[in-house]
Amino acid sequence: MRDWMDLNGDGEIDSSEMMFAEEMLCTSREEHEALFGDAGDFEDDTKDDLEIDAMAAGLDIGELELMDSDDRAEALEEAGLDPDDYDLD
Incomplete structure (x- = not known):
């Protein structure tokens, strides 16, 4: 079974895929600000x-x-x- 974080399907999870996976798992504005320093998609x-x-x-x-x-x-x-x-x- 392919790992859901392997977005490009190359069998490895690189730093970009890890960042996107972490962002997709954020459930609140506060959590996104703590992880990434901004409100992300929670702003609007x-x-x-x-x-x-x-x-x-x-x-x-x-x-x-x-x-x-x-x-x-x-x-x-x-x-x-x-x-x-x-x-x-």
């Missing part, structure tokens, strides 16, 4: 998460973006979402 997740969560809660993302931060926080709380989970300012 906040807005995507808000869009998904807002739609699931029946909120209009366009209206949320136009609200001031206090009104937005209140709307999120009323929908059962924690405003601290979303960095929009």
